[in-house]
Amino acid sequence: MLTDSELQAIWLTVRLASIVTLILLLIGTPIAWWLARTKSCWKGPVGAVVALPLVLPPSVLGFYLLLAMGPYGPVGQLTEALGLGRLPFTFWGLVVASVFYSLPFMVQPLQSAFEGIGERPLEVAATLRASPIDAFFTVAMPLAAPGFLTAAILTFAHTVGEFGVVLMIGGNLPGVTRVASVQIYDHVEAMEYASAHRLSAVMLVFSFFVLLVLYAWRPGAKKGA
């Protein structure tokens, strides 16, 4: 059915999307929490920056990231000074770029989940002796559980579907940066339509089921909350 290089591409895609989702759970949660609760005047600007990848062409984002991570960019100089080498055209460069690219898909569902909880349950927790951190883990997180599920699925799926940023940052190195979407592009370029069909069909079915889970699950989750 699928060739080794195609399986390699799919495996790479899954690995990339999983790592990015995990990293974004760690980074996106505090950002979303802050955005949901702050009264600071920075809320607007920070929210806008987080949302940028939604409207920016992936090539623009990729271009800037490429410059930043390149030998003359600040990130590039930092990684070289730390002895990590350069990020562009590596798997971890792809991870960093994808984290930026998928940030709004993690932050925005979480933010609205946190906002939906409101102030009251946290006030109740405080009157029951729970410190703010304690209340976050024992009240806010359980109440926002449906939001976490939505955010993680959207982030994973969106990372699987990225193409432009990968091409700019990662190029097309088998087993390193050649994810499924790039592989399909390769097949088409080489006029291998049968292979392009197979891989495209896999992606299509995967995407449909991810969204099916998301939309079938949500009403039930809402009722519980």
Next chain:
Amino acid sequence: MTGIDARFRLDWPGFTLDVDLALPGRGVTALFGHSGSGKTTLLRCIAGLERAREGRLTVNGEVWQDERHWLPTHKRPIGYVFQEASLFPHLSVLGNLRYGMKRMFDPQRVSLDHAIELLGIGHLLDRKPDRLSGGERQRVGIARALSVSPRLLLMDEPLAALDLKRKQEILPYLERLHDELDIPVLYVSHSPDEVARLADHLVAMEDGKVLADGPLGNTLARLDLPIRLGEDAGVVIEAMVAERDANWHLIRVDFAGGQLWVRDNNMPLGHHARVRILARDVSLSHDKGEDTSILNALPARVTAIADDSHPALALVRLDTGDTPLIARLTKRSANHLALRPGMEVWAHIKAVALIG
């Protein structure tokens, strides 16, 4: 050192809270006023849920807030009952009760079993909050506030979100709380009924300021306050059930200034009860008037006369022994009787409500 010293100043657009209060560190203190009077804001300042920039709060000798200190809510030894029960929806009733208990830092003074028994929620422990009625939810909310063995219990209109039937369901539990637990309570309410039933001490608030503050009986009998109470103006008297007239289904209650016959509600002899007498139910005359349907007539002395809200009406404060009463009458009647302070009259009491 017992007592609560609270001084707060808080400026919001369109609202200023400015209070300086010394409250008793025991019994039930009602913070009473219309919505927007600042009573809930004051309660939230005491809980640390609101932070007044200028504030000083000492509770039984412990500083919770001053220029340099500010104790965050989770470190204050309080229990808080919100207007809506605000139970954690992801936990069962028992889970809600255990949440605070696990985090409690004070020595336990109210056992979980006692709190459960006191509020009558033993049969609900395994349920999720969305499977409870409004009254049950609020009882769990109150038990949850008790589960942390608070040194001060703050209640923000715990009955306001409930209909009359549910209120009647919960009030007896609140009275038991008052009788059985030695925890000072600050009780926010806009209901004169609840205040009359539950409070020992009254703080009346308006526009973010304290209007009147003192023991319930004296404060209710002030003539500057009842004007704002309208139809609810009246007094509350502490009394004791002294005699039962089984023939006529009446009981006699004695208080410092005399005695009253009221409908028998099966209270045992010797029971301490509260009697509420509304100003509109008190009329005055020069003689006792034996031939009347009115059961209770008390000799009283006029101590003050003041204008009421309507230009036709006057409020008259009376003393029967040491107990103050208020009567509402028309100014024409007051003129007809030639009422003036110091005069001896008979107070005819048309209706007496025995409350708990």
